[in-house]
Amino acid sequence: KNEVEQSPQNLTAQEGEFITINCSYSVGISALHWLQQHPGGGIVSLFMLSSGKKKHGRLIATINIQEKHSSLHITASHPRDSAVYICAVRETSGSRLTFGEGTQLTVNP
């Protein structure tokens, strides 16, 4: 079992829909990251969370430390949101990141 599990693996939505991507982890963490990877391959850091909720534009990230679960929400989705979204955790025992396998999101016009 992976230490970081994401669901769903693939998600197709229509433009304007509200989207949720989930991340569960099994280790103690000091922070959780949400990353975005576009088809060209480069990765952009969206959020770093250690508690609560963060919002940036149409993106919202939440984390529940007790339940070891985080969600990434996209409101009013747009085709340009199409990308792979990756959850990664930084364990309390070290400085390394452990990554989920990613969620491929496709938003159709």
Next chain:
Amino acid sequence: DGGITQSPKYLFRKEGQNVTLSCEQNLNHDAMYWYRQDPGQGLRLIYYSQIVNDFQKGDIAEGYSVSREKKESFPLTVTSAQKNPTAFYLCASSIAGANYGYTFGSGTRLTVV
């Protein structure tokens, strides 16, 4: 603007040849990392360095080597001992020893033929 530069974006090599991937950052970050990405798998850590002239093996270091002679640079050599070198390689950096975010490069896609 500060950031990480990986070069080249695409690289083709013949089987049995060593190849070096470049990673340079001007963020004054102490820590640098190399990850490998294969289809359907999460990123896996190859090597990391938290300070100049020091580095540690990650989860899949076999067949790879690194150096950290300068704070700004962390080149990765894929040697002929790496059995399946064709992959997408990502470099990242962060401020070491604290809970800071990471900055990622744009990656190098290596194809060995």
